[in-house]
Amino acid sequence: MTSAFEISQAGLPQVVDIATLVGELLHEVMDRIGQRVFVFDRDETAARLSTLLRERNYIAFVAYVRGEPAGCVTVCPSYSLYAQGAFGIIPELYVRPQYRSLGIGAGLLASAGEFGSARGWTRLEVTTPPLPEFERTLSFYERHGFAVTGGRKLKCAL
Numbered sequence: 001m002t003s004a005f006e007i008s009q010a011g012l013p014q015v016v017d018i019a020t021l022v023g024e025l026l027h028e029v030m031d032r033i034g035q036r037v038f039v040f041d042r043d044e045t046a047a048r049l050s051t052l053l054r055e056r057n058y059i060a061f062v063a064y065v066r067g068e069p070a071g072c073v074t075v076c077p078s079y080s081l082y083a084q085g086a087f088g089i090i091p092e093l094y095v096r097p098q099y100r101s102l103g104i105g106a107g108l109l110a111s112a113g114e115f116g117s118a119r120g121w122t123r124l125e126v127t128t129p130p131l132p133e134f135e136r137t138l139s140f141y142e143r144h145g146f147a148v149t150g151g152r153k154l155k156c157a158l
Contacts, residue, residue: 005070005099007107009115010060012050017069018060019046025094032133052076061111063095063104071095073108075115075124083123088116090126109144127153 010018019042026038052058063071073093079086090112095104109124116124126146128137138148 005063005065005102005104005107007061007063007104007111009111010053010062010072012053014060014062014069015046015049015053016042018062018072018074019043019049021062021069021072021094021096022074022092024096025092028094029129029134033130059112059115061108061115063099063108065099065102065104069096070099071104071108073112075112077119077121078125083125086119086121088112088121088124090124093126105140106144 022045023040023042026040030036030038049058049060053060058074058076060072060074062069071094074091075088076091077086078089093105093108095108113124124146126141128134128141131138142148
């Protein structure tokens, strides 16, 4: 398989590709942990992404190999005192299994980092899926400069 890929910031024409990739990510997580923790509908996700992209408070980059979507990363701004102001959160990063180990994930992270740096963000933050099922994911992030800061991700439905 060729390692040639292209990464670009996504716009409205790419929302279905990204929604499809995010669906694959969520299903992979649920399959690996053996729990149905996400509700996913591709069309609803694509519509939601369209709105978020238009509002410019959610940014996506997508990687293509020979015209086929191979992976994506999404980032959004956040703010905190502990991070000295603006920083970025990576809600989703996914590379299809057949395209892993080609540098696409690293390229997507670099695109997100360049985007954030250009906006004065102090850092990027990401939460991995549950461990130990996703130890390789944690290792990937650590190889690319991310460090475990402790704690666990918690949520409360509103």
